Amino acid sequence: MDPEIQSRYARSFSGHLYAMATDRYVPLRLSTRRDKWHWGITPQDDWLMAGGDQASIRLDFTFDSSTQDRLHHHISLSGPAQPPKKLGLSLNGYLGFYQRAEVTDYWKIEPLELTEHGLICYLRDHQGYRAGAIADTPHHSRHPMYLINTKEGETLTFLLQQAA
Template identity: 55%
Template structure:
């Protein structure tokens, strides 16, 4: 791993994560139970998705370790009303949990550092890359995609540190 990337990212920090689609940066968002009006069940809050009009949520990246080509973190969202940890559901969807215990780390695979931040792949503890599945229809009219480690189109992400 590049020594500049390791020096800048092999530590704990606060950041925003974005999905890269073509040459544009798409913010991530946390789902709300009011997002879907046609499901037979009410979806829960805080599934991690891409799309929408607001900036990506602020996340804490808690550094654990590194290998030659990966940085390992626990990823949390502060507050809401208490800290929630990013995990994977039984069917591969990414979501923030505060009832279930999340112990598996997330892996950041650096691809290149830019003026905007670190372009990378986001991988689960097994090494599966995060993919996107378009959420159609989304009541907002915005392009929204569900994030999943077992299916969907794989995209790069942009990790932008705050402060």
């Protein structure tokens, strides 16, 4: 692994993840009960989604370990929630934040390129599956919205920016 990536990202920090599209960085957000997924169900709060026009949510990345080509972090929502809401997987592969259910598995960040804007990377679950996007259309906000899943969907490339 590149020594600069190792020194900057092989530690704990707060930051933001953006899904990368051809012409922009797409912010990540949490679902709310106002969302209605395209297959007709109303989700609970705190499923991870990409889309919209607000800033990407702030996340805490707690360093666990690394390998030659991966950084392992536990990811949680920044903020006062105690215990913190940790990023985990539903039984069908959707990414969401859990406070009551115990999340013990780390996430693998696969660095692709370090840029002036941050680290371009893949996000993988503990088994190595890449996070992908499933279009949620139509969405009430009229913005393109995507659900994040490790078992299906188009593989996403992310931009990881550390908070100042």
